[in-house]
Amino acid sequence: MPRITALALLVCAGLSPHAFAEIYQWTDAKGAVHFSDTPPEQGNHQPLDMQPMVTVPMHENLKQADSVSRSRRAVGKMLESEHEDRFSSGDKSAKADSCRKLEQRLKRIQAQLRSGYENDRGNRLREQRRELSRQHSRECILG
Template sequence: MPWRQVAVLAFWVIPAVSTAEMYTWIDDQGVAHFTDIKPGEREHKQVELRRPSLIPMRENIRRGERVSTINRQINRSLEGDHDGNRKASAQQEARELKRKNARCAGYRERLERIQQQLRAGYSNDKGNRLRRQRREVSQKLSRECLLG
């Protein structure tokens, strides 16, 4: 019996939430306000709400890699360098890639060491420090290695 009441309640609440309207107006001091209640006498605009676009992280990374590849190709074609300069730039690019891969491997190793320390047990202070380090290294890894 309680499930039936929950179903009836959901039947009435969900459509009301999905049809919410959003309004915006600017007050006398130039501050923009947003609300879901119609502002009455004030001059206002109704905001059109769109569903957020969701791109999985892996697809986002692939797009970034494709854009980077396209940018490199465009830069090469715009430079119009001679073959010798192209070889030198290709070697330089290979060195940079090797450095980046080594740096990323270091981040991964450091992250794994921190994870092992967290799994092994810790005091509160050490745990907070390890979680902070894990967060920082993880951000560096994603920023420098995964996203670009």
């Protein structure tokens, strides 16, 4: 039994060479900082201490997202039924159209944020998303 355990440990150690790889940092003559798993041939370099990666199981993220979605739907239904009697049918359809447009604009901005952007553009998009979210909350959720 000890031989099998020792053999299994050796195989595992041999299969994970990247777990023991070092990362080196150096600055070139132009002042640019470089990172690599092999030290440079010339110049002064220093090894970096890397912290182990933290991983979160994806199923936990999915369960949390489902829980948040269910909560949002429940709150939306409660608020909808609570404010339903405040509006006439014409006002309700206009409000529903306005809310749909706000939601579409929010989705477009979210898609743009996911697709990548420069810092200035990202800041503008996030500001637009915050303002539209506030407006959506005021007009569509809180009534």
